[in-house]
Amino acid sequence: MLLSAAIVAFATAARVHALWPLPRSLSEGTTALRLAPAFHITLAPSVHGAPADLYEAILRTETQLWTDDLGRLVIGRGAGDVSAFEAAAHLSELTLELDAGSTVLSITEEAQKPIEQRNEAYTLSVPSNGSAATITASSTLGLFRGLTTFGQLWYEYEGTVYAVNTPVEIEDSPAYPYRGLLLDTARNYFAVSDILHTIDAASMVKINEFHWHVVDSQSFPLEVPGYTELAAYGAYSPQMVYTPSDVETIISYAGARGIDVLVEIDTPGHTAAFADAHPDFVACNQARPWADFAAEPPAGQLRLANDTVKEYVAGLFSAIAEMFPSSMVSTGGDEVNTNCYDQDPETQALLNATGLTLESVYDDFTAATHGALVAAGKTPAVWEEMVLDWNLTSLSNETIVLVWISSDDVKAVADKGFRVIHAASNYFYLDCGAGGWVGDYPAGNSWCDPFKTWQYSYTFDPLANLTADQYSLILGGQHNLWTEQSSPSNLDPIVWPRAASSAEVFWSGAGGNVTSALPRLHDVSFRMQQRGIHTIPLQPYWCAIRPDECDLNW
Amino acid sequence: MLLSAAIVAFATAARVHALWPLPRSLSEGTTALRLAPAFHITLAPSVHGAPADLYEAILRTETQLWTDDLGRLVIGRGAGDVSAFEAAAHLSELTLELDAGSTVLSITEEAQKPIEQRNEAYTLSVPSNGSAATITASSTLGLFRGLTTFGQLWYEYEGTVYAVNTPVEIEDSPAYPYRGLLLDTARNYFAVSDILHTIDAASMVKINEFHWHVVDSQSFPLEVPGYTELAAYGAYSPQMVYTPSDVETIISYAGARGIDVLVEIDTPGHTAAFADAHPDFVACNQARPWADFAAEPPAGQLRLANDTVKEYVAGLFSAIAEMFPSSMVSTGGDEVNTNCYDQDPETQALLNATGLTLESVYDDFTAATHGALVAAGKTPAVWEEMVLDWNLTSLSNETIVLVWISSDDVKAVADKGFRVIHAASNYFYLDCGAGGWVGDYPAGNSWCDPFKTWQYSYTFDPLANLTADQYSLILGGQHNLWTEQSSPSNLDPIVWPRAASSAEVFWSGAGGNVTSALPRLHDVSFRMQQRGIHTIPLQPYWCAIRPDECDLNW
Structure with missing residues (x-):
């Protein structure tokens, strides 16, 4: 069951952009979406009594969305996306929800549970029409993993922060704990x-x-x-x-x-x-x-x-x-x-x-x-x-x-x-x-x-x-x-x-494939660079902005 | 002639401290010497009309002597040198001299000469009694190389800058241009x-x-x-x-x-x-x-x-x-x-x-x-x-x-x-x-x-x-x-x-020997670190401060 989900995910890899690790189940569209200047992350009533580390994660995410400043790894670094994102809806809200009956512990407490008891599963839904995005999970740790994925959807070009692949629907959980x-x-x-x-x-x-x-x-x-x-x-x-x-x-x-x-x-x-x-x-x-x-x-x-x-x-x-x-x-x-x-x-x-x-x-x-x-x-x-x-x-x-x-x-x-x-x-x-x-x-x-x-x-x-x-x-x-x-x-x-x-x-x-993974890993590397991690370049920059063109048999 | 000089130098390697590259001819003593707070580098009359880049090199050297803050790479990082340097003379002056008849060009001009015309030779003398040290050369480029060598003699421990190997007598020039x-x-x-x-x-x-x-x-x-x-x-x-x-x-x-x-x-x-x-x-x-x-x-x-x-x-x-x-x-x-x-x-x-x-x-x-x-x-x-x-x-x-x-x-x-x-x-x-x-x-x-x-x-x-x-x-x-x-x-x-x-x-x-070179190369690496160069460690720090103890057959 877990393995078959992974195979489904890898089969769609050609359309996957910067997500790493690849979600176990994913559907993406081809519609652009802009982050609204007023974008904010809200907690549903189910997250009543949210722990401080979840609030901190929300604030970090909100900041990184505007400070990552990651240009798309294509020729022009996003110049070609302008017409698409100028016509795009604005996303103003991401809501975090816990499944009914979930106990609200801190991310830290969830992360420190015995390994077989950790619950990192989440779902992420990002509509393309500007209506609120949603992360649902049974634990604050799952919500946190969903926030991490959400943060990987966004690129920046001349001040606009945008995604290119909405609507996004993800159901995700780790293959190994x-x-x-x-x-x-x-x-x-x-x-x-x-x-x-x-x-x-x-x-x-x-x-x-x-x-x-x-x-x-x-x-x-x-x-x-x-x-x-x-x-x-x-x-x-x-x-x-x-x-x-x-x-x-x-x-x-x-x-x-x-x-x-x-x-x-x-x-x-x-x-x-x-x-x-x-x-x-x-x-x-x-x-x-x-x-x-x-x-x-x-x-x-x-x-x-x-x-x-x-x-x-x-x-x-x-x-x-x-x-x-x-x-x-x-x-x-x-x-x-x-x-x-x-x-x-x-x-x-x-x-x-x-x-x-x-x-x-x-x-x-x-x-x-x-x-x-x-x-x-x-x-x-x-x-x-x-x-x-x-x-x-x-x-x-x-x-x-x-x-x-x-x-x-x-x-x-x-x-x-x-x-x-x-x-x-x-x-x-x-x-x-x-x-x-x-x-x-x-x-x-x-x-x-x-x-x-x-x-x-x-x-x-x-x-x-x-x-x-x-x-x-x-x-x-x-x-x-x-x-x-x-x-x-x-x-x-x-x-x-x-x-x-x-x-x-x-x-x-x-079952991952290095060829489809490479552009995504470039994205990981470049996003880490934007956050001050001194990653090595995997290839010449010429290759990084031309997915596949430096493959062995290109 | 050049090769035999190199052999002489390598034969003395057991007593060489941090010099890199190893001078072609070198004699060292075992007396400590302190850098005087009033230490300064002066130009002999032979360097009349000295170029700006030589003055800049002098100022950089004077600064680095006090800012390198390199502890000796031994257990205690210099704590064991205190009694020696507390009894040591103070060095107040280093004099740079050009050989009679030398034309005074800038370091830059000398460095950019056709390769067979460059003159990088110098001599360096550092007495142990506190009388002035001297660098002589036929070119400002030679003086500059001598300054580089001089800078490698010094360690720091709790605010004292000192050498451990005076008197030093060096005649040096490159084997290859x-x-x-x-x-x-x-x-x-x-x-x-x-x-x-x-x-x-x-x-x-x-x-x-x-x-x-x-x-x-x-x-x-x-x-x-x-x-x-x-x-x-x-x-x-x-x-x-x-x-x-x-x-x-x-x-x-x-x-x-x-x-x-x-x-x-x-x-x-x-x-x-x-x-x-x-x-x-x-x-x-x-x-x-x-x-x-x-x-x-x-x-x-x-x-x-x-x-x-x-x-x-x-x-x-x-x-x-x-x-x-x-x-x-x-x-x-x-x-x-x-x-x-x-x-x-x-x-x-x-x-x-x-x-x-x-x-x-x-x-x-x-x-x-x-x-x-x-x-x-x-x-x-x-x-x-x-x-x-x-x-x-x-x-x-x-x-x-x-x-x-x-x-x-x-x-x-x-x-x-x-x-x-x-x-x-x-x-x-x-x-x-x-x-x-x-x-x-x-x-x-x-x-x-x-x-x-x-x-x-x-x-x-x-x-x-x-x-x-x-x-x-x-x-x-x-x-x-x-x-x-x-x-x-x-x-x-x-x-x-x-x-x-x-x-x-x-x-x-x-003809160099990796075994005697290793402690000196650690020194190069640590001194570079002190100047902001992010060198890799060659070994665990345990080894770096215990010369030879991580050799294969130790």
Whole structure:
């Protein structure tokens, strides 16, 4: 049912203008419509007691309609539309309505619900005769998604804001409930303003999860109440931290834009930064040669056989659960290096004293950290090795598993009955293809070469290799920015508009066509530019304003 | 002689701090020195009648010394230097001196001299006892290069500006006279401010040539007096042009920073944009399928068999010669598509009527365009196909040849006796590795994959495969930014600090070592950041402040 709706939508793609992600059901006309100077967005009585974040979204939308100033991406940038829009009706009103019986919560509260409970569906109707447009939904989050779509209908030419494709009738809802973007703020630091800016862009393409890989072996910038020594000693500098107030700012900014924050405290690997405050907690800390002990420098892993460490980390996750309202928290679990523990005298002494194996203490450690999260009402998320490389009885099947190494691994995770988020390096790693960064290595290239083009990501099939009864295990997917070679300097151009490709795959479903998508993605990119996001150009401008003319066989 | 000096310099690299490119001869001490609050730069009597651009350079340097605010790239960012600099002498004066008998010209005039006449040599002496530092040279251009080096000695910690490596004694001059950077402003447009910003960065690493690929098939943004219809019809928009005043601004800004502007009007291929004003001048204009007629869309080449076209283009080059003071102008000559002419009825009619071959009319066309340049006192520069794919008797051996397809082609160009600028895609193309941009091509990757890392560019040997008697044909080399997928959004991070790698190869000579270069290149990158250039991070910050610790075998 969901898939067939997506196919209907893609079949009409030739007439679709700037909508991204493509609505699951869409009909468009060919009549122009002008935005009236007095245009305003109103709330129907059904939205009685509307939350502040909905009012804010309305005001932002009203402003952006007049400030986007996006010319149509055709020769003349709208000059050819003048006769059409001069004869067009004026739209004065957009009404937002909630379906009867809907509870009025804030966008933020809706966005932070457990993933299977979120309701992002909406309908949008824009008549061509100037009578009021309407968005209906069962949640403020659905209304917000509808506002985002509404904002993509409009172009500007010499002061007139107009649409070219009315009447518009849209029924829309996501194919997958999880559409994310990962940012690593540990390899290089990003200011809060950079994160907010990225959330703005993500929200434009209906991404609903900010996966915040906040700490790693290189730095621990997160100030966690009760555990502040980790950032005090492990952050790059006292300025390069995220205070609890910063975290609140990010969470509320994201929530108001329909985005939940999935925080990750990667354990027990990737934890050398814990050693700055607690040297006793970390095995193989900065051990040499690092390549024998870790995937990248510095080496260092939590001594998971040590009960003090285990209890400390469980307590840390309890504190994290208090900081982050999301229903999900990631405990990491990637790239645990067994040699680090094999060579660590303390870990070996503890294993010898108890007769336990490394796997069994990892299981105990996981029981403790996941237990702390479950006690706080959270669902743990982990990287794929936790289920594919280790036999951890403590991992409940409620655990959400992110596949990163290869999309080929998805089937094995699903076969074990776990829910999956697609995040595979072979499709969704934004850092690949930029050469190696390890020193003393002139021939070094990126380990995950080649560069993952938007076109390639866009052809991803979330259900490949799975049986029909496994489809419901697929929650969605995300692009990932690991930041060994990224900073605020290249954040926008390395992410945008590429990350919009997965946002559409996981909203609209598989089956999109790069050829019809390209003009729409140009539109995404240009609209982001108008809002201050420094997207890369997908093509020469000559091509951008001549849809199809730079296609391979044109 | 030059090479042995370079070897001496590289042998001392372990003690070199932030200097880039590495001076050809260098001795450093280990004594700290503070910059006095009253520090000032003075001119010796030998610089009587100093030009305004030297005064401007002095004022910029004096400002930057206090505003760079670059902390040392070590743990603590300079906290460990406090005891050393608190005991250090204060430097109050830097004196600039010209060698006896030197003519005092402006930096701009020196930078724009014919390439074999430029003199960039200088010596720099910085005593550790606080007595005056000195830069000596035979030209204001040499003094300017010395100022650039002087500026790289200084770090800041809590308000103190200090060096850690005095006394410093440097004798320096470039291994190669040409060190360039190419920017394509035709595929996507760059504002004048973006170009000036790029010139600032280039000047920091002693690049001395801005190769401006200003026009191409996609757009013709250059307003040429007498030929203004080309931009009027061929620019992307009336706002996306470079007026004669803009060009003057760029040339003088570059000149004052020791950089000459080599403009390129690519002919007879890459000229579809001429058709917007002169449709009759262009064969296969926007012909389909474009791939049969051009390397990228849109197709279109000047009808070189047509005398009117030939005379028009020769006149255009005369006008270009008036606009640009450089001794060099590039006429392009790459990727001429013979099928375009084979399929063009007008060209075929003209060839049939005269009995001439395409090659012979190309020769006549080149004689006319190069003749116009030579008559204006210019040396033509061309891309490699002009000498390797065509037998053009009109090409004088004075012509400078840029090798772009592959560094393997350099030997063949040198064997024909032409001077060479290295610009090969397999080492120096900044755009490679970012995926394909042609539409309707989901599997498309960059034609020149993989990404060219700074490390790989840095290992380039300018003299590889050549005989000793051909060494003098090598003028230098350049990184190139073709902008199908670039715009102001990603200009800084795609260029910097990568393009510094060729700047050092062609200043300091071959033989550099990526391992000792990395900490210095971090320094380049961080100093550029302090001056507003959005360089990418080469590594996680953890590595940047721990020289060597992220090396492969650390």
